[in-house]
Amino acid sequence: MAELSLIEALRAGIDEAMAADERVFIFGEDVGKRGGVFRVTEGLQDKYGPWRVIDSPLAEGIIVGACIGAALYGMRPIAEIQFADFIWPAMNQIVSEAARICYRSNGDWNVPLVIRAPYGGGIHGALYHSQSVESIFAHVPGLKVVVPATPYDVKGMIRSAIDDPNPVLFFEHKKTYRLIKGQVPDGEYRVPIGKADVKRQGSDVTVITYGLMLHYALEAAEALAGTDGIETEVLDLRSVRPLDVEAILASARKTGKVLIVHEDNLTAGIGAEVAALIAEHAFEYLDAPIMRLCGPDVPAMPFAATLEEAFMPSPEKIAAKLRELAAY
Amino acid sequence: MTDVQPGSVATGLDHGDLVAIYEKMLLARLLDERQWILNRQGKAPFVISCQGHEAAQVGSAYALTPGKDWILPYYRDLGVVLTLGVTPSEVMMGLFARAGDPNSGGRQMPAHYGYRKLKIVTQSSPTGTQVPHAVGIGLGIKIRNELAGRIVDDAVAWVSFGEGTSSQGEVHEAMNLAGIHRLPVIFVCENNGYAISVPQRMQMGIENVADRAAGYGFPGVVVDGGDPIACYEATLAAVERARRGEGPTLLEFKCVRLTPHSSDDNDRTYRTPEEIKAIRQHDPLARFAAYLQAEGILNEAREAELRERIKRLVNEATAAAEAAPPPDPATLLQHVYCGDQ
Numbered sequence A: 001m002a003e004l005s006l007i008e009a010l011r012a013g014i015d016e017a018m019a020a021d022e023r024v025f026i027f028g029e030d031v032g033k034r035g036g037v038f039r040v041t042e043g044l045q046d047k048y049g050p051w052r053v054i055d056s057p058l059a060e061g062i063i064v065g066a067c068i069g070a071a072l073y074g075m076r077p078i079a080e081i082q083f084a085d086f087i088w089p090a091m092n093q094i095v096s097e098a099a100r101i102c103y104r105s106n107g108d109w110n111v112p113l114v115i116r117a118p119y120g121g122g123i124h125g126a127l128y129h130s131q132s133v134e135s136i137f138a139h140v141p142g143l144k145v146v147v148p149a150t151p152y153d154v155k156g157m158i159r160s161a162i163d164d165p166n167p168v169l170f171f172e173h174k175k176t177y178r179l180i181k182g183q184v185p186d187g188e189y190r191v192p193i194g195k196a197d198v199k200r201q202g203s204d205v206t207v208i209t210y211g212l213m214l215h216y217a218l219e220a221a222e223a224l225a226g227t228d229g230i231e232t233e234v235l236d237l238r239s240v241r242p243l244d245v246e247a248i249l250a251s252a253r254k255t256g257k258v259l260i261v262h263e264d265n266l267t268a269g270i271g272a273e274v275a276a277l278i279a280e281h282a283f284e285y286l287d288a289p290i291m292r293l294c295g296p297d298v299p300a301m302p303f304a305a306t307l308e309e310a311f312m313p314s315p316e317k318i319a320a321k322l323r324e325l326a327a328y
Numbered sequence B: 001m002t003d004v005q006p007g008s009v010a011t012g013l014d015h016g017d018l019v020a021i022y023e024k025m026l027l028a029r030l031l032d033e034r035q036w037i038l039n040r041q042g043k044a045p046f047v048i049s050c051q052g053h054e055a056a057q058v059g060s061a062y063a064l065t066p067g068k069d070w071i072l073p074y075y076r077d078l079g080v081v082l083t084l085g086v087t088p089s090e091v092m093m094g095l096f097a098r099a100g101d102p103n104s105g106g107r108q109m110p111a112h113y114g115y116r117k118l119k120i121v122t123q124s125s126p127t128g129t130q131v132p133h134a135v136g137i138g139l140g141i142k143i144r145n146e147l148a149g150r151i152v153d154d155a156v157a158w159v160s161f162g163e164g165t166s167s168q169g170e171v172h173e174a175m176n177l178a179g180i181h182r183l184p185v186i187f188v189c190e191n192n193g194y195a196i197s198v199p200q201r202m203q204m205g206i207e208n209v210a211d212r213a214a215g216y217g218f219p220g221v222v223v224d225g226g227d228p229i230a231c232y233e234a235t236l237a238a239v240e241r242a243r244r245g246e247g248p249t250l251l252e253f254k255c256v257r258l259t260p261h262s263s264d265d266n267d268r269t270y271r272t273p274e275e276i277k278a279i280r281q282h283d284p285l286a287r288f289a290a291y292l293q294a295e296g297i298l299n300e301a302r303e304a305e306l307r308e309r310i311k312r313l314v315n316e317a318t319a320a321a322e323a324a325p326p327p328d329p330a331t332l333l334q335h336v337y338c339g340d341q
């Protein structure tokens, strides 16, 4: 066991996968000598050489498109998109191609591809370095979309993503890279895709969340337990496609009061899907309306600190909402 | 019939090869014509043609090794897939959207070719998306060879598209990457002068798509797409170059489109009657038949016999596919994810 930051855990997972399987290679902007602008791949080119960690030209369409081809050939590519905000030039390849290749070929072909991208705000990145993009991809059958938020989960899930015979979008909240630290076993292990995790047990209210908001929700839950005696259950989705429907319903049935928190915009976000599932399958267990605390419906985070703060859900905003829910 | 025809020494093609190429061209043509009849009979909702491209397709594909090289065709490439081993009845299963359609089990529109057994990579409808995949396959081959320190896989990725599609950003991004790493990719532009109704001069400010190759750092070659021997030779040179690890080539086959864009199109709304008549003069099938006859490789009796045999094949394929079962509705939800059965 070692205490690692999220970024160290992620790198360790990728490193282990590359050591285990020569077909695994990394393709993205600045991933080589520089080790990525966030340094996720730092040292890997020195270790595995320039044909395992390859600097791509500045063109997201070909990063993903070529990785699809390499995956069809039998490789296990990891595509890095420098910021999730710049994934749109690759949209055609992700949605029209990667997501549909298995279906459209009647199972003849498949795409074992991981697309990694740092996402999320609160880092003064403004509109084009702060976006949350997960719900757009989660809408697409054929894609898996994961958003792990702890060092343990990140390391275990990157291994599952690389093993997966399907395209997996692997989103890393960039604010968690160095902020979040945790215990990580030394050896190899996997965290399955599609399984949520109860990160805090509670009996009064449930928060369903993922990403950076997991940590804010845990902070809010601790504060509330101390000040108000409200016991909050915190369910970390980890994977937004597929969703762990059983875990969502189990927690909703247990507490009867559900708050969904995400940084992504409110409308048609993951919260809408989670709320619909609970309303359809656990309605009679509810003691209060399902509530959502999300990023507002503005295109993305503005640069000014005051505006950014106004955009982001925070532990304080979550605690206030939980109080409202508990009192309902 | 024993004369060595001019050029056959240089190409290595003997009379048997030339007749085999002609047979595939004829098969592609007759199968294509039958599809239009079925469309007009209301039995096939959608047809898109290879007519006018047969020489380019069969000639080029004849230079590839089936089952070894990776093939990323586009919707017009009936002649390509037939040359590589897809059978007429498999093509007809695709037309009728039968469960036995090897492309997609009836999920995609006709002419979206794909067949893992033959390394024909599944294709979609957005134009040009297959070009990055070909380059990715080339990258995979290159990585393997580089890691081994020698050529352990000398396969090539062969990918085709029209001149209209060459306007797509993905095509440029793909060629750029292939140029950077000298990847074993053969880019094939089948230029028939039109993207549906839009003529080439509204797609690009230059005369030859092949000229663009210079901007990516590899050779571009303009080839007479009506001459299967020229198409074979040009492709073979590109394939050998790629197999030696010397990198990509862009081939531009100047073709004609003898039909409307598809069964949903009416080319009389944008082509003059004179033009439609004039392009008939460039029918590659008639041209190659005349050549083979002039060379004494084919005579009228043999040609008639060949046509009879291929017509029978087309009839049998049509009947077999028509009688084949459609996909079971219960399979609708299958294969969303690999291994989800």
Ligand SMILES: Cc1ncc(C[n+]2csc(CCOP(=O)(O)OP(=O)(O)O)c2C)c(N)n1
Pocket (backbone or CB within 6 Å): B076, B125, B126, B127, B161, B162, B163, B164, B165, B166, B190, B192, B193, B194, B195, B196, B261
């Ligand atoms: C991205 C995209 N845009 C538009 C279309 C509609 N479309 C299908 S084929 C075609 C013309 C393609 O022309 P070209 O590449 O020259 O090939 P040709 O059909 O002439 O052989 C168009 C516009 C499409 N399939 N995909």
